[in-house]
Amino acid sequence: MKVPKNRRVYVIGYGAATPLGATFVKSWERAVRGEAGFRKVTRCEVRTLSDVVGEIPDWDPRALDFVDEKELYNWNAAFVILTMAVCQEALRHAGLPMDSGTAPRTACLVGSALNGLDAFRIAVNRLEQKGPRHVSPYLLPNLCANVPAGKAGILLGFTGPIFSPQGACASGNHAIGLAARMIRDGDCDFALAGGVEMPLLPEIILGFANMTATVKVSSRDRAWQNPALASRPFSIDRKGFVLSEGAGVVVLAAEEKLATYGLRPRAEVLGVGWASDAWHFTEPNPETIVRTIREAIEDAGLGVADIQYVNAHGTSTPKGDRVEVECLKEVFGTRLKDIPISANKSQIGHTLGAAAAIDAALTIEGMQRGILLPTINYLPDPELEAYDFVPHEARRQQVELALSNAFGFGGTNCCLIFRGVS
Known part of the structure; x- marks a missing residue:
């Protein structure tokens, strides 16, 4: 193996979709105002006191410039299209062009804890209700952890390494850490790194509720009338987390590439x-x-x-x-x-x-x-x-x-x- 280059690595941009907003800008604006993005679940019907969740507001894949009805039907694991959208936002924020010089040197590492379980759920329902020929031929790609990064590459044009670090709730940090080491050593010059999750399915909500991991909002809880109060880290009355959907991707670059492409460093991965x-x-x-x-x-x-x-x-x-x-x-x-x-x-x-x-x-x-x-x-x-x-x-x-x-x-x-x- 070649000798590592020991390069410094910088964050040059990012994108996100959170319960505060469908883009990073919208999420940041509400975060600074001290708002919370919680409400009773609308993605599905479920009977549990753990029904306060974080949903991406106004998330409409049809509004994206790269999505049509066929794309939406075939790629029914929501984390696929969400990853594509957030990677697109992150690259635009970074101002990094994809051309013959950058594309082969750009990696994408996007982790997820649960991957495309929503696509599997749809397939099971179609199998039970309509029969075996109605299970989508896209089912297996929808379940693959690396496919969201691969689809982002198809959309955006990068051809460096793609994979999905599986570190449960630490997946995003694992992705950033691994990508930074890859750039440091010279395996690539740029990377999109982060995580994605679309977990608001009845089985997942109930599973977390039954293991007493998520907050149960009863009539005696201060979030009963106001779901915004449900998540309260370090507070004396904390009772569990609020299950949420979202994605975050940061764009990393090697130090010597900043000037070459006129890129703005925002932070160093130290x-x-x-x-x-x-x-x-x-x-x-x-x-x-x-x-x-x-x-x-x-x-x-x-x-x-x-x-x-x-x-x-x-x-x-x-x-x-x-x-x-x-x-x-x-x-x-x-x-x-x-x-x-x-x-x-x-x-x-x-x-x-x-x-x-x-x-x-x-x-x-x-x-x-x-x-x-x-x-x-x-x-x-x-x-x-x-x-x-x-x-x-x-x-x-x-x-x-x-x-x-x-x-x-x-x-x-x-x-x-x-x-x-x-």
Whole structure:
């Protein structure tokens, strides 16, 4: 194998679709206003107290310039077309042209926790109701984890490596970390990296509800009359996460390609830390989480005193939030009281495989604008001490070095360090 080039890697653009908006711009505008994107589920009918979800508002694939009725019918796994749309937005935001010089050197890594289960559900229904000849010949491609990236390549013209990092709810960070290493080593010059999830199906909603992972909104809950209050990371009355759909993709570039193509650096991917728990399929392991955070800081060539902000995994589960704070305290010690910590899931909910990539884009935009997004719906929990969770509303504060955490089912952990570029 050839000798690695050891190049620096920069984020030059991003796209997203979240419960706050069908584009990154719309999502950011509402996030800064401290809004939440939650409502009673409309994607399907399901009887459960865990029926408050995060749906992408006004998501209409037919409005996209590359979609017709045949495309929509054949590609009925919603994560396929959503990935194409967000990759298109990200490339436009980055200003990266696809030509004979860039296309072969552009990779695409988009992870997902659940992939195309909606297409499988449609196939089962057609089989039961109409018979075997009505199962779509597109079923298997709709289920393939790499196909959304492949379809984005067909749309946008890049021909570098494509694959789907499967890291559950840390998939987005795994994608960014792997893509950054590929660019660093010289395997490609550019990459679209992120995650996508369209999980709002009855079986998925009920599965999470029955494992007591998602919040149950009863008449005694403060979100009963206002679903916007359902997700409340680090709050004393947190009861589980809000299941959401969404996608996030960041565009990465090698340092020496910035000037060549007139690209604007927005942040540098400075450090990557990853580990597995060998502990439990859902419960976090503090020892390996602490190690992951420390390794990300070490990989960045920094010390713990350098980190100025933490974008938390912050799912709003009682144990998950407590363990994350305990791990941050183990890493940062008494200095943690001086580090702002915010949880985007208070506004967006948990988009599973897309969550970390959306968090990354929001963190970087915040560093660009000198804004820390809030942890809304926060009520202090004495067990978590008086840490700065950026409660309730966005804050004007400039930070240069940020830690972004992501942890997932199966005991998978991936943390990133970003350095903002002004």
